Amino acid sequence: MINDSSFVLRGGIAFSESMHGITTYYRGYLVCVDGICQGAFTELPEKYQGLKLYDYGERLIIPGMTDLHVHAPQYTFRGIGMDLELLEWLSTYTFPEEAKYSDIEYAKKAYSYFSHDLRRCFTTRAVVFATLHNEATIELMNQLEETGVITYVGKVNMDRNGGENLEEKDAATSIQATREWLEQIQGKYVNTKPILTPRFIPTCSDELMKELGKLSAEKELRIQSHLSENHSEIEWVKELVPASTCYANAYEMFDTMGSKELPTIMAHCVHSDEHEMEIIKNHGAYIAHCPTSNMNLTSGVASVRKFLDAGLNVGIGTDVAGGSSMNMLDTMLATLQVSKMYYRLVDQSVKPLTFEEVFYMATAGGGKYFGKVGTFKPGYDFDAVVIDDSKMYSMRDMSIRERIERMCYNDADAIIKDKFVKGKRVYTAVD
Ligand code: GUN
Numbered sequence: 001m002i003n004d005s006s007f008v009l010r011g012g013i014a015f016s017e018s019m020h021g022i023t024t025y026y027r028g029y030l031v032c033v034d035g036i037c038q039g040a041f042t043e044l045p046e047k048y049q050g051l052k053l054y055d056y057g058e059r060l061i062i063p064g065m066t067d068l069h070v071h072a073p074q075y076t077f078r079g080i081g082m083d084l085e086l087l088e089w090l091s092t093y094t095f096p097e098e099a100k101y102s103d104i105e106y107a108k109k110a111y112s113y114f115s116h117d118l119r120r121c122f123t124t125r126a127v128v129f130a131t132l133h134n135e136a137t138i139e140l141m142n143q144l145e146e147t148g149v150i151t152y153v154g155k156v157n158m159d160r161n162g163g164e165n166l167e168e169k170d171a172a173t174s175i176q177a178t179r180e181w182l183e184q185i186q187g188k189y190v191n192t193k194p195i196l197t198p199r200f201i202p203t204c205s206d207e208l209m210k211e212l213g214k215l216s217a218e219k220e221l222r223i224q225s226h227l228s229e230n231h232s233e234i235e236w237v238k239e240l241v242p243a244s245t246c247y248a249n250a251y252e253m254f255d256t257m258g259s260k261e262l263p264t265i266m267a268h269c270v271h272s273d274e275h276e277m278e279i280i281k282n283h284g285a286y287i288a289h290c291p292t293s294n295m296n297l298t299s300g301v302a303s304v305r306k307f308l309d310a311g312l313n314v315g316i317g318t319d320v321a322g323g324s325s326m327n328m329l330d331t332m333l334a335t336l337q338v339s340k341m342y343y344r345l346v347d348q349s350v351k352p353l354t355f356e357e358v359f360y361m362a363t364a365g366g367g368k369y370f371g372k373v374g375t376f377k378p379g380y381d382f383d384a385v386v387i388d389d390s391k392m393y394s395m396r397d398m399s400i401r402e403r404i405e406r407m408c409y410n411d412a413d414a415i416i417k418d419k420f421v422k423g424k425r426v427y428t429a430v431d
């Protein structure tokens with residue numbers, strides 16, 4: 001039966017079937033039935049010939065991207081204060097900015113800018129930090145639900161070291177607020193799910209961390225946080241949790257590293273060593289690699305090649321406003337570039353990432369966190385972005401693979417025409 005979420009798209013199709021290759025179809029057919037991808041084809045199989053066909057001609061069709069780590073309240077001050085390193089940047093710019101979200105009118109306006117732009121970018125799935133304020137977090141969730149983008153959103157927990165305007169009184173207050181938030185949003189959304197969000201160990205007391213670990217088990221909720229981003233931060237965690245063998249072990253001590261069923265996302269892992277990688281692996285946690293942020297805040301370069309070789313789950317995060325753009329293409333490019341510099345300047349036994357690997361991480365790698373998401377294999381959710389790159393003039397014939405690579409290295413003239421999430425068109429450009 002033909003309905004709104006069953007159709008065929010025709011165009012230049014590209015997607016990952018594994019980390020090592022990009023499958024392409026020139027003027028191929030991509031079939032969606034009830035929001036689920038049925039696969040890509042050179043010739044349209046007879047059984048789909050009754051479906052409505054949208055012919056995009058020479059345009060490109062790629063899977064939607066997953067932004068595994070982004071701070072919504074930091075969007076409107078992105079690109080400011082970037083001469084500072086993490087801890088100074090947080091206390092000088094970030095915490096005072098987030099404190100303003102106690103004002104619901106401020107939050108409404110600022111979050112409308114974030115939601116507006118999220119709908120228009122390559123991202124079809126995102127895992128989002130809000131602030132510690134319940135009312136503003138619910139406002140963000142209301143707005144995100146309207147975008148059609150599928151998200152996890154966290155009310156942030158922090159009961160120490162946030163400064164006087166961005167701190168919950170104690171662990172009990174923070175947990176109580178979290179329970180109230182969860183009650184208020186229960187059953188309210190289709191596309192917007194809650195995720196527990198201890199900001200990081202320095203802003204969460206032992207008691208708060210333990211209680212969040214228990215709450216995660218009780219309510220079967222996932223957790224997101226930050227791990228091993230910056231040297232001063234790591235030293236501080238050692239002082240705050242002296243019994244821990246490493247930063248990841250501190251999270252582990254509080255039962256917040258998650259499990260394969262409820263995987264935790266850890267942003268950064270710039271300075272994670274073999275021991276920390278083993279803990280991440282044992283818990284089935286996801287690493288959100290955030291290279292633009294790691295450069296901006298002078299944090300360092302994560303050895304993603306080592307993570308991939310060790311079989312860890314790795315996706316890409318923009319980490320706005322540590323990262324200054326929500327554009328996943330920019331973040332893919334930075335992923336490639338920092339891996340090349342890591343190889344050249346740090347360790348020549350660690351080969352640079354390939355374009356295939358980075359395309360995979362941005363689509364299927366991060367998408368896996370959401371289930372069957374991020375590729376056009378049959379059975380996957382139909383998340384797709386249609387791109388017009390015709391203004392990127394060229395004097396040569398190019399393969400689809402080359403056009404995708406070129407778009408990543410220079411995205412300025414790659415225009416998003418349409419965006420689909422689970423078979424629903426959530427954005428279309430006005431010509
Ligand atoms: N660690 C704790 N909070 C933050 C944040 O807001 N941004 C980044 N990049 N790291 C953090």
Ligand code: FE
Nearest residue numbers: 069071267319
């Ligand atoms: Fe972050």
